[in-house]
Amino acid sequence: MRTIVALAVLIAAAAAAQPLAIGPSIRDARKSLDAGRTAEALAALEAIDKSQASNRDQARLWFYTARAHEDLGDEQSAAADYTRAIDLEPTYGAAMNNLAQLLVRRGDAARAATLLKTAAALDDPRHLLYVDNYAAAAEKAGDIAAARTAYAEVAIAQPDNVAAQLNAIRTLDDPLRMAAALAKLSNRGEPAAVESLALDLLAKPFDARGKRALLGVVAGALARQHVAPQRFDAHPAATRLAALRADPLLAGGIDEILLLMHGEVDAARYSWWRSPHDDRFGALIKDLGASWTGAGEKAKAEACYKLALDYAGGRDADAFVELADLYFAQKRLADLDALAQTYERPMFAETIAARDYGAEYRFHVALGTMYAYLERWGDEGNPTSAIFQLRQAQRAAADYNRELKWGQKISVDPKTIELLAAGYAKVNKGDRAVALRIDSAVAYAADGRKTAANGVLAPLRAEPSLIADASYRQRYDEVTETLTKPMSIDITINFPDFIDVKLTSSGEARLSDLPRPTLQGIQNALSTFVTGDSEDERDRAEYKLLQLGVLNLTAATMSRSSGDFEVVVGGKTVKCHYAVTVQ
Amino acid sequence: MTRLASAVLVMLIAIPAMAEPPKVDVRFVIEAREFVDGLGKSRSTVERALSVLLLDECRTQKSFPFIQWVNNDAAAPNRLVAALVQRKAGAGVETLIEYRATFKIGSPPPTLQEVVYRWFDAKNADVADAVRPWLEKKIRKQFADAAFRAELLRYFVSQITLADRVDLDNVTRRVFVPVPASQLLADETHSELAVSFFGKSDGRPGAMTLGQPQDYPQAGGVLCLIKTFNFGPVNFGPVPPLTADRSEILPQVFGPTKVRDVRVTMTNYLYKWHADTSGGSLRHD
Numbered sequence: 001m002r003t004i005v006a007l008a009v010l011i012a013a014a015a016a017a018q019p020l021a022i023g024p025s026i027r028d029a030r031k032s033l034d035a036g037r038t039a040e041a042l043a044a045l046e047a048i049d050k051s052q053a054s055n056r057d058q059a060r061l062w063f064y065t066a067r068a069h070e071d072l073g074d075e076q077s078a079a080a081d082y083t084r085a086i087d088l089e090p091t092y093g094a095a096m097n098n099l100a101q102l103l104v105r106r107g108d109a110a111r112a113a114t115l116l117k118t119a120a121a122l123d124d125p126r127h128l129l130y131v132d133n134y135a136a137a138a139e140k141a142g143d144i145a146a147a148r149t150a151y152a153e154v155a156i157a158q159p160d161n162v163a164a165q166l167n168a169i170r171t172l173d174d175p176l177r178m179a180a181a182l183a184k185l186s187n188r189g190e191p192a193a194v195e196s197l198a199l200d201l202l203a204k205p206f207d208a209r210g211k212r213a214l215l216g217v218v219a220g221a222l223a224r225q226h227v228a229p230q231r232f233d234a235h236p237a238a239t240r241l242a243a244l245r246a247d248p249l250l251a252g253g254i255d256e257i258l259l260l261m262h263g264e265v266d267a268a269r270y271s272w273w274r275s276p277h278d279d280r281f282g283a284l285i286k287d288l289g290a291s292w293t294g295a296g297e298k299a300k301a302e303a304c305y306k307l308a309l310d311y312a313g314g315r316d317a318d319a320f321v322e323l324a325d326l327y328f329a330q331k332r333l334a335d336l337d338a339l340a341q342t343y344e345r346p347m348f349a350e351t352i353a354a355r356d357y358g359a360e361y362r363f364h365v366a367l368g369t370m371y372a373y374l375e376r377w378g379d380e381g382n383p384t385s386a387i388f389q390l391r392q393a394q395r396a397a398a399d400y401n402r403e404l405k406w407g408q409k410i411s412v413d414p415k416t417i418e419l420l421a422a423g424y425a426k427v428n429k430g431d432r433a434v435a436l437r438i439d440s441a442v443a444y445a446a447d448g449r450k451t452a453a454n455g456v457l458a459p460l461r462a463e464p465s466l467i468a469d470a471s472y473r474q475r476y477d478e479v480t481e482t483l484t485k486p487m488s489i490d491i492t493i494n495f496p497d498f499i500d501v502k503l504t505s506s507g508e509a510r511l512s513d514l515p516r517p518t519l520q521g522i523q524n525a526l527s528t529f530v531t532g533d534s535e536d537e538r539d540r541a542e543y544k545l546l547q548l549g550v551l552n553l554t555a556a557t558m559s560r561s562s563g564d565f566e567v568v569v570g571g572k573t574v575k576c577h578y579a580v581t582v583q
Numbered sequence: 584m585t586r587l588a589s590a591v592l593v594m595l596i597a598i599p600a601m602a603e604p605p606k607v608d609v610r611f612v613i614e615a616r617e618f619v620d621g622l623g624k625s626r627s628t629v630e631r632a633l634s635v636l637l638l639d640e641c642r643t644q645k646s647f648p649f650i651q652w653v654n655n656d657a658a659a660p661n662r663l664v665a666a667l668v669q670r671k672a673g674a675g676v677e678t679l680i681e682y683r684a685t686f687k688i689g690s691p692p693p694t695l696q697e698v699v700y701r702w703f704d705a706k707n708a709d710v711a712d713a714v715r716p717w718l719e720k721k722i723r724k725q726f727a728d729a730a731f732r733a734e735l736l737r738y739f740v741s742q743i744t745l746a747d748r749v750d751l752d753n754v755t756r757r758v759f760v761p762v763p764a765s766q767l768l769a770d771e772t773h774s775e776l777a778v779s780f781f782g783k784s785d786g787r788p789g790a791m792t793l794g795q796p797q798d799y800p801q802a803g804g805v806l807c808l809i810k811t812f813n814f815g816p817v818n819f820g821p822v823p824p825l826t827a828d829r830s831e832i833l834p835q836v837f838g839p840t841k842v843r844d845v846r847v848t849m850t851n852y853l854y855k856w857h858a859d860t861s862g863g864s865l866r867h868d
Contacts, residue, residue, distance in 0.1 A: 035799065035802075036755035092868070128856075160854075369702075373674035393705075413706060416705060452621075455709075
């Protein structure tokens with residue numbers, strides 16, 4: 001009995017030394033707060049005896065009391081409560097955050113920013129919230145550089161958070177960088193948000209180059225949203241653009257966008273957008289063509305695609321193919337021929353100079369297919385014929401595959417072979433047709449494409465007598481024999497073990513002048529850019545480069561093997577070149 | 584009045600553990616003849632790869648993470664099928680990805696379609712390694728597009744029932760939806776829920792829209808403001824959301840004894856990037 005009493009006394013003594021646990025009472029008050037019964041919650045919180053509670057519990061009590069006061073609109077008491085909570089628990093991030101939000105509302109953004117900077121430095125899972133709020137407070141306090149850095153941190157951590165991306169772009173210090181980042185965001189599927197911000201930014205006092213770049217973003221965003229001309233006047237951009245016409249740096253460009261959206265297709269009316277040429281305006285013209293095609297307005301669609309071709313100096317393969325398809329649908333063979341004859345040369349000059357054989361291949365397949373269906377077989381010297389175009393498609397694919405270092409090759413479509421062989425047969429070049437079928441079947445079989453090989457050989461199987469040449473007879477026998485056996489394909493893929501990305505700089509400043517984290521970020525993003533498996537991965541890397549301040553990233557200047565871009569360091573431009581070497 | 588409010592809240596707090604989010608089976612199927620013939624046995628490999636991609640795209644934060652997207656679950660009550668189909672165009676056929684929805688109550692006609700190969704395009708329909716990346720690129724591009732996601736929400740996601748009951752809090756006039764905030768992941772400034780129901784006595788249809796879903800973790804759901812309400816003689820919204828006189832009428836016309844067949848669906852959605860916040864402030868410590 002004595003032992004039990006002694007133990008009871010010990011337990012009582014220990015309990016007296018421990019602070020009183022008030023967690024359950026706080027939980028009850030929280031329930032009332034969350035249910036919207038604020039007065040009830042506040043009464044319960046105020047009734048809790050704080051004297052015996054630990055500092056941590058007292059701080060929590062003040063946090064929820066502050067919340068109740070905030071909900072009741074008593075911001076002064078709420079601020080005092082949050083301050084008490086922080087005094088008791090100096091690393092109380094949630095209280096710092098909420099006090100800072102209150103201070104921002106009460107006009108003390110500078111103090112809010114200081115508090116949030118402290119909160120953001122804590123090891124707290126809500127770090128990004130604190131950084132985001134810090135950015136907003138710093139911006140309100142006029143510290144744009146701090147806001148820019150903080151917004152960029154959130155944007156990089158949350159690439160799908162559109163608001164974060166827009167904040168990061170909005171606070172950049174250079175309209176050209178803003179335009180480049182906005183264009184990227186638009187390409188990533190957010191053209192409406194991009195259009196809205198670009199229109200906001202156009203009202204700022206930027207120079208002519210900056211404004212032109214931002215207006216180009218608006219044109220591109222309109223194209224990506226597929227705003228039908230019939231509904232343009234109801235689109236938010238219509239009124240906002242009209243309101244910006246008073247700006248002499250923009251008036252010409254805006255007038256031409258409005259003219260275009262209202263149906264003007266006279267090429268002579270579009271001078272502002274020609275000096276210099278802007279692909280995004282070209283995209284807008286083509287998109288209008290697509291809208292008119294969708295609406296069944298063939299004449300209007302045709303006028304738009306003609307204008308797009310004219311605007312691109314004849315070097316727009318997409319506009320060409322759309323126009324060709326329109327002529328094909330209306331069986332306007334003479335117009336199709338005139339189109340091919342007029343634009344064949346500039347189109348090829350462009351694609352071959354840019355070594356964009358993939359685009360060239362698609363172009364020739366499309367045109368060749370149309371001529372084939374029109375039974376305009378022709379010959380290899382006549383650009384307005386199926387045989388010429390389909391042969392060029394084969395050649396472009398071979399050029400592309402020869403240039404390719406790694407990645408996927410262009411496989412010539414069996415349908416292209418089928419059409420070309422049919423063409424040869426029609427123009428009494430039966431031997432060429434046979435040779436093409438057998439050579440293609442051998443190539444397909446070597447790649448394990450049994451279906452494709454059997455498909456192109458089918459007419460020869462039906463009529464073997466077509467094979468007159470002895471050597472081709474032998475090749476035919478060999479390939480048909482191969483195709484009867486189970487396919488065993490040995491593929492050796494040579495992945496590079498290591499790659500080196502060498503970065504060199506020139507210009508007014510050096511790369512080493514960049515802050516270390518920025519340079520590290522550029523190097524990391526660049527290596528992802530050159531090695532990224534998917535387009536999405538490379539796109540994200542490119543976007544990260546833009547956010548790090550890299551300028552002039554274009555497909556024309558950057559590839560997987562080498563590229564050029566610029567970075568501004570302390571107001572000076574560094575020209576950078578990277579080259580990839582495979583080990 | 585206070586006693587009545589307490590009763591409602593007691594009922595809210597006594598709600599048992601919440602059910603799982605609604606399941607949607609998502610899959611990609613190839614039906615276009617040219618591709619079925621060309622791909623042969625490798626068709627199923629391509630379909631599987633694209634189904635997995637669809638699953639990933641549907642689950643991302645920018646899409647619809649409040650739904651339990653699954654693959655190959657025949658028992659799932661809702662299904663989204665992306666089918667590769669063909670139709671006549673030009674002198675040949677064009678190939679499209681067509682999204683088809685199936686719910687318990689039926690299948691609406693497919694309205695979400697996008698041409699992925701024009702009639703004159705090279706397809707290489709027999710090469711899985713050419714077809715798969717091409718279609719992957721197209722699907723990724725679709726889901727990256729805010730306009731496509733809005734269309735998918737309108738056509739499919741907004742038809743999926745998230746809860747089959749709501750409770751009106753007679754004191755605050757807010758509506759409790761028994762879907763936890765941690766599952767809904769909805770930003771309160773942009774997200775909107777729709778509630779449809781029928782009068783118990785006369786079968787008259789009613790509807791309301793709810794905004795500003797706020798976490799109410801103690802009852803495992805969210806409390807929302809009523810933005811619009813339309814049921815019999817009571818009709819208000821969207822601005823102002825709720826006037827005092829309307830506020831008094833609501834409990835008289837809406838409640839478990841007065842309505843049946845309640846369905847809650849998501850009509851506008853934005854992912855909540857900073858959980859448990861309201862206007863940048865934390866609701867809990």
